[in-house]
Amino acid sequence: MPNHSVKPIPYILTVAALCAGHHLQAAENPLIGRFALTLPGGGAGWLGVEMVNGELKSSILWGGGSIVPTTATRLESDTLIVTRVQTSKQQEMVTETITAKLTADVLNLTSIKTKADGTQVAKVEFTGKRIASLPPAPDLSKVKYGAPVSIFNGKDLAGWSLVPQNGDNGWSVEDGVLMNRVTPGKHHANLRTNSEFEDFNITLEVRTQTASNSGVYLRGIYEIQIAETFGKPLDSHNMGALYSRITPEVAAEKPVGEWQTLSITLVDRHVTVILNDKTIIANKPVLGCTGGALTSDESKPGPIMLQGDHTNIDYRNIVLRPVIK
Numbered sequence: 001m002p003n004h005s006v007k008p009i010p011y012i013l014t015v016a017a018l019c020a021g022h023h024l025q026a027a028e029n030p031l032i033g034r035f036a037l038t039l040p041g042g043g044a045g046w047l048g049v050e051m052v053n054g055e056l057k058s059s060i061l062w063g064g065g066s067i068v069p070t071t072a073t074r075l076e077s078d079t080l081i082v083t084r085v086q087t088s089k090q091q092e093m094v095t096e097t098i099t100a101k102l103t104a105d106v107l108n109l110t111s112i113k114t115k116a117d118g119t120q121v122a123k124v125e126f127t128g129k130r131i132a133s134l135p136p137a138p139d140l141s142k143v144k145y146g147a148p149v150s151i152f153n154g155k156d157l158a159g160w161s162l163v164p165q166n167g168d169n170g171w172s173v174e175d176g177v178l179m180n181r182v183t184p185g186k187h188h189a190n191l192r193t194n195s196e197f198e199d200f201n202i203t204l205e206v207r208t209q210t211a212s213n214s215g216v217y218l219r220g221i222y223e224i225q226i227a228e229t230f231g232k233p234l235d236s237h238n239m240g241a242l243y244s245r246i247t248p249e250v251a252a253e254k255p256v257g258e259w260q261t262l263s264i265t266l267v268d269r270h271v272t273v274i275l276n277d278k279t280i281i282a283n284k285p286v287l288g289c290t291g292g293a294l295t296s297d298e299s300k301p302g303p304i305m306l307q308g309d310h311t312n313i314d315y316r317n318i319v320l321r322p323v324i325k
Helices: none
Strands: 011-013 033-038 044-052 055-062 068-070 073-076 079-087 093-103 106-115 120-130 160-163 171-174 177-180 190-193 200-208 213-218 222-227 259-267 270-275 278-285 313-324
Touching (some): 055 079, 093 120, 200 213, 200 222, 213 259, 222 259
Antiparallel strands (some): 011 079, 044 055, 055 068, 079 093, 106 120, 177 313, 213 222, 259 270, 270 278
């Protein structure tokens, strides 16, 4: 599950009827597509806009948490408007209106929050960029790999750094096992490789603890969920899922406390996950970043990052093979 040092906000989404003149076809509407957002404060977000049965629909990722489908999406002239209503910690209803204008492939967005009495409580501006079209699914039988790299030496944290650097560290190494042990009530740091990678296959072993909730971030952008979900119905938040985006095709988890194997392949923004020798995600397209990502920019290499914020978890035998192009 994503790092919630950036707290996800529980949203109730308002419904807006669209005027007949706004029922544009996708080819006529440049605001249809997927956009990587750089949120206020630099966090990673995502916005997807599509035409469904003649109406604009959208979904959004705001820092941490899951991708949220929105039903309050409309177009006024050249401006996209998404309305959300949130409940504050003080149990006040606050309406957030996000407006977006597109120049070339760049979105300029403004978020305004108002209370029920119309008082404005916040206004921020941020940006987004259109995500390049997905390439076709790769033929994995033709993919060539370089020499395997053991990115965890089994002895210490050499080659790894905390995220954030001044965060509480729960990571240690004992008997070849990379362990995260958390203190309740604290936000512990994630752990990332100093090296960065583009496309690759990574294999590892993981052992969940009671109620474990962790994740393996590919390039620091896409989280493969690590969680204690043995015996639970299929869900996009279960072990091996691409968090909140792709649900495993079959359940392949082992019970808590058993070592489990993962093989994850990322090529051309398509992901394959093999959990305990069963293919649970087969060469599926990745539509954008997931919650807790270091960045929303999918065009650059990035690190392997292990989520350490939530609960205890164990990893070992982490080996990466880079794709040769």
